[in-house]
Amino acid sequence: MTIKCRLGVDEFDSDNYFSIFMAAMHEAGCLDWVIHARIALLEGLSTKENREVPPLQYSRVWKLKELFPYARITINGGIDTAELVATQLQKVDGVMLGRWAITFPWDMRMLQEQYFSDNQSLLTRDELIEKYLAFLHKHHDDRDFAFSYKIRHLSALFSGESHARRWRSMIANSQNIEDVVVA
Numbered sequence: 001m002t003i004k005c006r007l008g009v010d011e012f013d014s015d016n017y018f019s020i021f022m023a024a025m026h027e028a029g030c031l032d033w034v035i036h037a038r039i040a041l042l043e044g045l046s047t048k049e050n051r052e053v054p055p056l057q058y059s060r061v062w063k064l065k066e067l068f069p070y071a072r073i074t075i076n077g078g079i080d081t082a083e084l085v086a087t088q089l090q091k092v093d094g095v096m097l098g099r100w101a102i103t104f105p106w107d108m109r110m111l112q113e114q115y116f117s118d119n120q121s122l123l124t125r126d127e128l129i130e131k132y133l134a135f136l137h138k139h140h141d142d143r144d145f146a147f148s149y150k151i152r153h154l155s156a157l158f159s160g161e162s163h164a165r166r167w168r169s170m171i172a173n174s175q176n177i178e179d180v181v182v183a
């Protein structure tokens with residue numbers, strides 16, 4: 001079991017409160033944590049605002065790792081450069097990336113190259129697009145997800161590069177999988 005949580009909620013945001021929670025969860029057999037290094041403010045902030053407004057408090061997560069060295073702690077929140085990843089990995093066991101991975105998926109290849117030795121499996125961008133299209137073909141009839149949702153990550157593949165907008169609009173203007181394949 002892995003627990004994914006924040007450092008606190010509203011007034012329940014002290015290190016002491018979180019430590020009691022961790023100790024109780026450890027007692028129940030949970031050693032794996034993903035901690036979003038902010039509290040949540042449920043009164044007055046939207047879900048989106050709650051991802052940005054409460055300040056990041058990385059040092060509180062680092063302190064928890066010191067207090068509970070046997071716990072496997074993955075830190076999350078606002079990590080969007082290779083430098084930040086490297087800094088965090090000196091303090092905790094892992095890093096979880098949310099919006100960076102969604103917005104700049106191709107950057108994940110650089111991290112794969114840097115942190116995982118099995119680089120045989122690194123794909124070129126063309127190979128990746130081919131695989132993605134094969135995935136889309138496979139899930140062509142899957143009505144649980146809208147087409148726009150299925151192509152979301154493909155559409156972000158060139159984010160930050162000069163032709164990113166052209167690529168995005170080409171993908172967005174395709175009405176179905178056949179269009180994407182032809183494009």
Ligand SMILES: Cc1cc2nc3c(=O)[nH]c(=O)nc-3n(C[C@H](O)[C@H](O)[C@H](O)COP(=O)(O)O)c2cc1C
Binds near residue numbers: 078079097
């Ligand atoms: C579109 C979107 C949906 C999310 N849905 C969930 C969710 O269902 N459960 C969850 O624990 N966190 C969810 N999160 C929060 C992320 O897991 C993560 O904690 C947060 O985005 C902070 O990390 P980041 O700064 O790397 O994005 C979501 C985030 C985004 C952007």
